[in-house]
Amino acid sequence: MQVELKVLDARMKDCLPAYGTPGSAGIDLRAALEQPLTLQPGQAELVPTGLSMHLADPNYCATILPRSGLGHKKGLVLGNLVGLIDSDYQGPLMVSAWNRSSVPVVIEPMERIAQMVILPVAHATFKLVDEFAPSQRGEGGFGSTGTR
Numbered sequence: 051m052q053v054e055l056k057v058l059d060a061r062m063k064d065c066l067p068a069y070g071t072p073g074s075a076g077i078d079l080r081a082a083l084e085q086p087l088t089l090q091p092g093q094a095e096l097v098p099t100g101l102s103m104h105l106a107d108p109n110y111c112a113t114i115l116p117r118s119g120l121g122h123k124k125g126l127v128l129g130n131l132v133g134l135i136d137s138d139y140q141g142p143l144m145v146s147a148w149n150r151s152s153v154p155v156v157i158e159p160m161e162r163i164a165q166m167v168i169l170p171v172a173h174a175t176f177k178l179v180d181e182f183a184p185s186q187r188g189e190g191g192f193g194s195t196g197t198r
């Protein structure tokens with residue numbers, strides 16, 4: 051699919067979003083910062099990506115996810131846990147960077163801090179009923195199947 055993209059920070063022209071390998075699901079997003087940003091333990095800040103994007107097709111959305119290495123090793127994850135980009139959103143793409151670790155984390159300008167995955171979306175309509183057709187699970191949930 052082709053998606054319209056605007057470069058809001060001229061530095062991004064030299065590193066337009068792209069899949070790292072043919073099999074990559076995510077596109078890394080960079081921090082369009084003027085100077086390094088230090089996040090204290092527990093601190094979250096909105097970091098601009100220097101880009102805006104218009105998916106336009108309501109059958110798709112984009113999600114912003116942590117990068118595994120940063121999330122696991124440094125504790126740099128997302129303040130909203132997962133970012134959801136609506137197909138009609140045209141504003142600046144932002145990353146809520148959250149330092150969930152117990153030591154300060156420094157984000158360098160243009161560092162790849164998160165990744166974006168574009169996903170299909172189903173739009174439901176809801177039909178009110180009094181009873182559901184029986185299913186194997188029924189109302190069991192929240193650990194009802196045990197751990198082994």
Ligand SMILES: O=c1ccn([C@H]2C[C@H](O)[C@@H](COP(=O)(O)OP(=O)(O)OP(=O)(O)O)O2)c(=O)[nH]1
Binds near residue numbers: 134
């Ligand atoms: O990590 C994120 C999450 C959201 N957005 C933008 C795109 C998205 O389409 C819009 C609204 O996001 P969402 O619906 O999750 O936030 P909300 O708090 O419900 O705001 P709104 O009332 O604007 O829908 O904000 C980002 O740039 N980065």
Ligand SMILES: [Mg+2]
């Ligand atoms: Mg919303």
